[in-house]
Amino acid sequence: SKTIDWVACDQTETDVVRRPTGGGAIYHDRHGDISYSIVAPAGQLPDDLTESYALLCEPLFDAMERVGIEAGFAEEPVAPLHEPACYLRGIDPAHDVVAADGRKLSGNAQYRQRDAVIQHGSLTYERRVERHLEVFEADLDPERFRKRVTSVREQAVVDRGAMVDALEAALQEWAGAE
Secondary structure, eight states, rough: OOOEEEEETTTSSSSEEEOOOOOOOEEEEETTTTEEEEEEEEESSSSSSHHHHHHTTTTHHHHHHHHTTEEEEOSOOOOOOSSSBBSSSOOOOOTEEEEEEEEEEEEEEEEEEEEEEEEEEEEEOOOOOHHHHHHTTOOOHHHHHHHHHHHHHHSSSSOHHHHHHHHHHHHHHTOOOO
């Protein structure tokens, strides 16, 4: 069985988390990152992984559209800048979401076990470039990170609460949940 590995980074409520779904380590903080998870019966999802990502990312795309962000899956693979950090790994058109300007906005990963599928997604609300690079000990010029990764806050005039509300509403409508 897989476990979630995490390391507390400091006293300012930031964490690095390795998701059991894979996809690389994620830098989390209480403001800059919005995460979601979807658990579904495997029999209700396409067997094809790319099709499954497309279906499970529908509410994410809907939420971004609601706040005025144009986004979609990456069109082409992009080489990694630094492993194992999710936002610095290679960009994969199957599950990495980019804004209209081509910069990464969200990473997603799936794990299938027995009759269930779990998908975790990370949506960057606000970039914390220097802190992100420091946590992963990435010897990169911060400008390379800025050219690679964008944020909700950079793409639209929306506060964090409104973005969370849009994502929650989109997930509820998509799943038919109350």
